[in-house]
Amino acid sequence: MFLAGIILLATISAILCYIIFRNNTHLINIPKPPCSILLGHILHFKDSTKILQILTNYTIQYGGLLRIYMPPTKPSVLITDSEVLQVLLTSNKEVAKAKDYNFCKPWMGSGLLTSEVDKWKCHRRILTPCFGRLSLLKNFTDVFDSFGNILIQKLGAKVNNKDIDIFPLIKMYSLDVLFETSMGLSVNAQEDIEGEYVKSLERMCEIVVNRLKTPYKRFNFIYRFTEDYRKQTEAIKIIDSFFYNIIKTKRQSDGTKKSNQNVLETTFLDLLLKIYEDDEFTMTDVKDEVNTFLFGGHDTTATGIAFTLYALARHPKIQEKVIEEQLHIFGKLNKNSPSYEDLQNMKYLEIVIYEALRLYPPIPITGRRIINDVHLGNGVILPKNLNVCLFIYGCHHNPKYFPEPEKFKPERFEGNNILPYTFLPFSSGPRNCIGKKFAILQMKSCISKIVRNFDLQPSDPEYILELVPRMTLAARNGIRLSIKKRTSD
Numbered sequence: 001m002f003l004a005g006i007i008l009l010a011t012i013s014a015i016l017c018y019i020i021f022r023n024n025t026h027l028i029n030i031p032k033p034p035c036s037i038l039l040g041h042i043l044h045f046k047d048s049t050k051i052l053q054i055l056t057n058y059t060i061q062y063g064g065l066l067r068i069y070m071p072p073t074k075p076s077v078l079i080t081d082s083e084v085l086q087v088l089l090t091s092n093k094e095v096a097k098a099k100d101y102n103f104c105k106p107w108m109g110s111g112l113l114t115s116e117v118d119k120w121k122c123h124r125r126i127l128t129p130c131f132g133r134l135s136l137l138k139n140f141t142d143v144f145d146s147f148g149n150i151l152i153q154k155l156g157a158k159v160n161n162k163d164i165d166i167f168p169l170i171k172m173y174s175l176d177v178l179f180e181t182s183m184g185l186s187v188n189a190q191e192d193i194e195g196e197y198v199k200s201l202e203r204m205c206e207i208v209v210n211r212l213k214t215p216y217k218r219f220n221f222i223y224r225f226t227e228d229y230r231k232q233t234e235a236i237k238i239i240d241s242f243f244y245n246i247i248k249t250k251r252q253s254d255g256t257k258k259s260n261q262n263v264l265e266t267t268f269l270d271l272l273l274k275i276y277e278d279d280e281f282t283m284t285d286v287k288d289e290v291n292t293f294l295f296g297g298h299d300t301t302a303t304g305i306a307f308t309l310y311a312l313a314r315h316p317k318i319q320e321k322v323i324e325e326q327l328h329i330f331g332k333l334n335k336n337s338p339s340y341e342d343l344q345n346m347k348y349l350e351i352v353i354y355e356a357l358r359l360y361p362p363i364p365i366t367g368r369r370i371i372n373d374v375h376l377g378n379g380v381i382l383p384k385n386l387n388v389c390l391f392i393y394g395c396h397h398n399p400k401y402f403p404e405p406e407k408f409k410p411e412r413f414e415g416n417n418i419l420p421y422t423f424l425p426f427s428s429g430p431r432n433c434i435g436k437k438f439a440i441l442q443m444k445s446c447i448s449k450i451v452r453n454f455d456l457q458p459s460d461p462e463y464i465l466e467l468v469p470r471m472t473l474a475a476r477n478g479i480r481l482s483i484k485k486r487t488s489d
């Protein structure tokens, strides 16, 4: 018995040593910022508002590949080198999504964001044309505009208030847009932030962030006994029953329209239901994809809009140039309902948005798992089972790729000066953001409307933005500015 115990212990130790040292011997050529033997780099990241800056400084000092130790999890490699990013972002054979994405699965199942390669390939092939469909994007332009009008009213109530955190308002606007375009459902998030569905969605985002941050919640067998798990079960019940009610209502109304063969698809759900009727998707697939769009689309776009407004408030000359372009397109500033073509013509606003997405990428880090050894040359191998962090924020703030990286300079996007795989707000390669066109269009619509109505200025008193990496990039002390009614026409 005693001997059996010793043999078991020795075997477990040998396996553990194999796992740890196999990774470590392969990783030895990758620089590691100094850290404690027991706690690794944990102490460097005590203050969440400093994490992004500390990691960015490391990448500038030690290079585009870095070893990071955060016990008890295995070592991971942080990557900002554009050539290595290209290798990893273009490969589906060697690289898969990190295991952390599984925390979203109870809610999003096997939607595009979380699915494994085989299922993802099939779904992405079917869904890519839906996101590029011009008729749908043109329809959506009206949706962006009508919810934009409500946002303008809400902001109007804050005129002359010298210190507004604009993020919560923009987020509710973005939720309204996403619900309407995904399902044709008006949840009135801007009017009713206490709505059951909106609250459940927000709760799910919080719960996933909690699981990522709290080591013991990472283990399913412990997590099942937590308060978060109970809340998750409740929230998912509400989200699912909402979805099935919509399907029921749609089916009833489609029954009455049956004679009309050419019913226009006006939402993503309409397109997904067609795919379901063609037997290419199950109803669970449809639900997973709708939930994925809602999750992938609302916080990211809201973050992008809010940081662009913040940057414009602090750069009056750039704001003036945006206004000049608006006048050039519309002839006057109080024009309502820009068309799809008007939005396409906002070329200067577009590079302003790109520069804001560079300085404040809504997704600052994404995670991947190496599934087959990746040979990078110079004796560096990223071994199977290694976790890698693609550090988008660090890449965007590296002076090697973007001189004077902390300055807001939209003109760096004029011409073709950006190196491949250095500007990655929507990631790149086959698993890039499927909603990129949609997001840029929505951002233009919203920002154009806001700057035509209001003069954006820095908040008073001045404050220093405290950036924290959550699921999306956030500011712990809000994204603050002040607004005045714009009078000139």
Ligand code: HEM
Residues within 6 Å of the ligand: 112, 113, 114, 124, 292, 293, 294, 296, 297, 298, 300, 301, 304, 361, 362, 363, 366, 367, 424, 425, 426, 427, 430, 431, 432, 433, 434, 435, 436, 438, 439
């Ligand atoms: C400014 C707004 C947005 C930003 C910055 C953004 C950024 C990203 C990034 C970085 C990824 C890659 C994530 C990864 O590697 O794990 C991604 C994927 C994705 N995004 Fe977006 N996104 C935005 C808006 C949207 C919108 C509006 C939608 C949908 C309506 C959307 C749907 C998705 C989906 C479904 C994926 C997974 C794609 C796949 O794996 O095939 N995103 N997004």
